[in-house]
Amino acid sequence: MKLSFVRRLNWMLTGVVSVLMLVSLAVQTTHFNSLFRPLIEPELARKAEVVGAYVVAQIDRAVDLGIAVDKLVGMDELLADTLAANPDVKYIGLEIGGRLTAYAGVDAARSGERLTAAETAAGADGPSFIDTVLPLESGGVTVARLHVGMGAGFVQSALNEVVYDLGSVLIVAILLNVEILLLVVGSSVAAPLRRVSAVIRRVGEGHLGVRVDLRNRDEVGALARAIDWALDSVRHRADLSGTEPVMAKIGMMQRVVELRFAIFIFSLAEELTRTFLSVYIKSLFEPVPGLTMEMVIGAPIALFMLLWAVSQPIAGSVSERRGRRAVFLAGALMSFAGLVGSGLATDLVQLIAARCLTAIGYASVFISAQGFVIDATDPKQRAQAVAMYAGGILSAGVCGPAIGGVIAGQVGFRTTFLISAGLALLAAFMAWRVLPRVPVPRERLGRGLRLADAVLCLRNPRFVGLAVFSAVPAKLGLTALLFFLLPLALDDQGVSQSWIGRVLLLYWLLMIFVSPMAAKLSDRSGQRTAFLVAGGLLAAAAAYVLSVPGSLATALGGVATLGLAHALLNAPQLAMLADVCEKERAVLGETTVIGMFRLIERLGSVVAPFLAGLFLAHYGYAGALRGIGIVLALCVAVQLVLGMAFRPPPADLPQRTPA
Known part of the structure; x- marks a missing residue:
């Protein structure tokens, strides 16, 4: 089984799924426009009525005191204050006898002249605003009308935001689909067939004691069991020397494929916070004597990068002595604690401490994972394996900011940090299942x-x-x-x-x-x-x-x-x-x-x-x-x-x- 076939299979499946997702996006966009537009526009009218009712109540109170509507003073200020308190409202105007006597909002004055309600509500290209009219009555007679305008483009803008979010999610879904396909196809098809190929090569060299030993219940598993049966039938001629190291090496190759997905999930945990991290730090800012606000905001990011850089060679040395698995799990747990601490931080000192812990964890995870990839591959396959490992990080870089921005906009910064912490914990669980439990032999390791x-x-x-x-x-x-x-x-x-x-x-x-x-x-x-x-x-x-x-x-x-x-x-x-x-x-x-x-x-x-x-x-x-x-x-x-x-x-x- 050549890797090129696996790639073709991945791209073919990805293409099919991507087309289906695009069709789904188009259908959902049409559905949103037809379903939500009739629901949103009446809501805008009701919002206008609520805002207008407040102004009408203020005017009615003055009229009840015997003040004529056309004699009221300070109306422009009242309308301006109401408009400032309701950003969704674009204008408010008081019409008496067919003429606007008070006005606040869009184009409140053009060349020093008042606008009519008709000019405000409609432009050359059609309605620009949804104009809601509330009558003001005195003695059962309508003495004035209050115009409240909501932007007509608000509905389309809201629908566009939904479409953009769906588009971002579509891109993330396609890349996530690629990662899942690499995991599924790699672990269930490519890696088992590489194992079969490696065993057959060892048999050709005279080592008849090797076995494929696959438990798959598919066609690949049936092929493996047939090969094992053939080898067992000639076992009395087997040369068992060197069998265990060879089979351990073959088994580790499959783990590299599975480790990529764990690295993708772990990288995604940090990338989710990229869009808002500096804004979140700014929200916790406290003055520090001798330092500007901007330099204080940059401190957590700089310390994170510094500790990440310094911790990598140290963590690499520890992983050589204690094993890749132990360092990966310790780093993932530290990152989990750091992300939780970042989400729960109430001041900048707590956030910096949490980010420092996260940085050490990230350095430990990445250097131990990279070391495992190097340990588990032959020199001829190493560049390809490292590229596969790095591909998971790059895919997370695409998915993280897009989906992180959407999540932060919906649930807030702190909850997004907690979601990231959950992803780090998930990556730790995956690595616990994938990475070997024994330290890597010292004789195969280079110096730091x-x-x-x-x-x-x-x-x-x-x-x-x-x-x-x-x-x-x-x-x-x-x-x-x-x-x-x-x-x-x-x-x-x-x-x-x-x-x-x-x-x-x-x-x-x-x-x-x-x-x-x-x-x-x-x-x-x-x-x-x-x-x-x-x-x-x-x-x-x-x-x-x-x-x-x-x-x-x-x-x-x-x-x-x-x-x-x-x-x-x-x-x-x-x-x-x-x-x-x-x-x-x-x-x-x-x-x-x-x-x-x-x-x-x-x-x-x-x-x-x-x-x-x-x-x-x-x-x-x-x-x-x-x-x-x-x-x-x-x-x-x-x-x-x-x-x-x-x-x-x-x-x-x-x-x-x-x-």
């Missing part, structure tokens, strides 16, 4: 990161140019722009959490679809530096686009530009790392060099909230976004200078040999 490794890497100016002035700015831009400044800016403009989630969703979608294409183009052209420069400049341009005040279209354009920029950066960075660190790889090994690169890279996420908060305190949102863009552009310039200054002569390249 050391200070001398960092010194050796940092002596290479080309490594510094790539790590410090390309990878660090990429994380700086991602955290400062997407996770910190943009949610705050959109929330300040009154944008709903659902829309913030949709805006962030665009970034991850571009990363999923553009990254593979950028990787192929980079490999074909070999122009790694050109991709890095283009990506860095596009990231700086994205910051400038986001700084332009405007509508959601501007924010979407900026996020799309940032997603395209980082899609161009990701693959060429790792490919170029192999080119510029040839000697370091020979001395330290490729894993250690990549580990050092990733550790330095995360410093960008640590610095980002503080730098963005500093800019925000002095220059506002637009100035802060432009400031981050300038920093990103300067990093591209420094990277170019270092690359040109320390580029090796072409003649030296063929003479290089690994140390």
Whole structure:
């Protein structure tokens, strides 16, 4: 069974399910329009009547005291106060004798002239408002009319919000469907057939003591039992040497497939909070002497990233001594406690403590899961297995902000944190079932990161140019722009959490679809530096686009530009790392060099909230976004200078040999 068939099967099933979901979305949209529009419009009219009844009661009280309606003073102020207390109402007008004598709301005055009720209620393209008229009577005679206008577009806007939410859920459902298909097809079809294939290869090498030993009740299980029966029939000739290690290795391959879904669920727990985390921190703000509000808001995010970066090598070392399973479960439980604490925090100190605990848990989970993938796979399959593992994280990055924004908008920030905690606990349960219970043998493990490794890497100016002035700015831009400044800016403009989630969703979608294409183009052209420069400049341009005040279209354009920029950066960075660190790889090994690169890279996420908060305190949102863009552009310039200054002569390249 070739993996390409599994992929074709996954894509075929995903396509069928996606089409069915699209049809379902279209049917539901039509149903919502036909069902809810007749229900919403009368509700708007009733809301107008309630608001109008309050004003009528105030006027009736004055009329009962013997004051004529046309002699009332302060009517404009009364109507304006009523309008301010009811944002859904667009205008209120008092009509006496066919003329508006008092008015508040949309176009209250145009060129100094009063508008008529007809002009207010209808525009050139049809009705702009739903006009509700309430009569004012005195002695059984109607002496005036009160006009209360509700926006006619409110109904369509509300229905559009439902459609947008359904669209976001559709995207999440499709990606979740992909993850479930990978789990189901991988664990029930692909992994069992790989197990059968591995057993047959071992039999061909003369090890007749191996067994497939599958309990599946499907066709694959029947094939496995037939092979086991054939092997049992010749068991007297079996060579049982090396059987247990081989079968353990084959069994671990299936666990990698199942672990991806656990990682997807665990990553989703954190991604649900992306859209509102900075806004939630702002709601708990308390003044700190010597620090601006913006820097205080950035502290929990920066500490989270710092502890995540620092804890990874420590957790990796512990997982080597105590086993991947123990560290994964401990990390998931710490994250569960941290997310619960974040949702229940009543001040910033409690939130920071909870976020620190969550960061250590996340670092432990990801490094132990990555270590298990490396342990469980052969070198020839390792890149593919790591890509599968990383794919679950990327899919969670798409699903989390979109669905998290919807959930936060419906149930609030604190409940969303508790839902995230439940997902972390679910991931722990899945890992408890998937990961082996015994520690990984010490002889198969490499050494961890050391200070001398960092010194050796940092002596290479080309490594510094790539790590410090390309990878660090990429994380700086991602955290400062997407996770910190943009949610705050959109929330300040009154944008709903659902829309913030949709805006962030665009970034991850571009990363999923553009990254593979950028990787192929980079490999074909070999122009790694050109991709890095283009990506860095596009990231700086994205910051400038986001700084332009405007509508959601501007924010979407900026996020799309940032997603395209980082899609161009990701693959060429790792490919170029192999080119510029040839000697370091020979001395330290490729894993250690990549580990050092990733550790330095995360410093960008640590610095980002503080730098963005500093800019925000002095220059506002637009100035802060432009400031981050300038920093990103300067990093591209420094990277170019270092690359040109320390580029090796072409003649030296063929003479290089690994140390």
